[in-house]
Amino acid sequence: MNAFRTTTRLAFARPTFQTRIAAPMSVRWLSDSLRQKLNEDVKSSDIVLFMKGTPDQPMCGFSRATVQILQVQGVDFDKHVKAFNVLADDDLREGIKEYSEWPTIPQVYVKGEFVGGCDIMLNMHQSGDLEDLLVKENIVPAEPEATKD
Numbered sequence: 279m280n281a282f283r284t285t286t287r288l289a290f291a292r293p294t295f296q297t298r299i300a301a302p303m304s305v306r307w308l309s310d311s312l313r314q315k316l317n318e319d320v321k322s323s324d325i326v327l328f329m330k331g332t333p334d335q336p337m338c339g340f341s342r343a344t345v346q347i348l349q350v351q352g353v354d355f356d357k358h359v360k361a362f363n364v365l366a367d368d369d370l371r372e373g374i375k376e377y378s379e380w381p382t383i384p385q386v387y388v389k390g391e392f393v394g395g396c397d398i399m400l401n402m403h404q405s406g407d408l409e410d411l412l413v414k415e416n417i418v419p420a421e422p423e424a425t426k427d
């Protein structure tokens with residue numbers, strides 16, 4: 279286990295207000311062409327992040343926390359992460375919710391598979407499951423076993 283990963287404190291910004299309620303799933307935002315594009319987008323990098331803002335400039339505490347979790351895990355963003363800013367595209371903002379059957383942003387895909395939002399990422403980070411997944415998918419290197427004295 280990497281000491282940096284376990285001891286670094288995450289500065290999670292607490293969102294101060296709720297902006298929008300997720301669109302009811304009965305409203306269909308997802309055209310066939312957008313679904314087809316998303317089929318490709320979610321596989322366009324080892325980790326695909328649908329977020330508010332950008333990794334350098336997150337526009338919501340939940341998106342910021344998700345970026346921070348990946349950073350603390352030691353993920354090289356240039357090499358392994360593609361981020362989509364849903365604030366720049368309303369069709370994407372609503373379409374990705376329907377595509378993933380997940381009502382909120384952020385959303386994280388790893389190797390084309392939906393993993394979850396901020397709460398799931400935080401739980402997986404704390405349990406060690408996220409590190410296991412990132413190692414299994416060759417996104418971060420395995421930690422060497424601790425050596426005995």
Ligand SMILES: N[C@@H](CCC(=O)N[C@@H](CS)C(=O)NCC(=O)O)C(=O)O
Nearest residue numbers: 298300338340382383384395396397
């Ligand atoms: N509990 C959620 C927190 C994320 C969340 O509640 N996101 C809200 C506020 S940013 C959202 O996406 N609302 C719909 C929207 O803004 O389109 C998680 O684990 O990811």
Ligand code: FES
Nearest residue numbers: 293295296297338
């Ligand atoms: S909670 Fe306000 S934008 Fe995310």
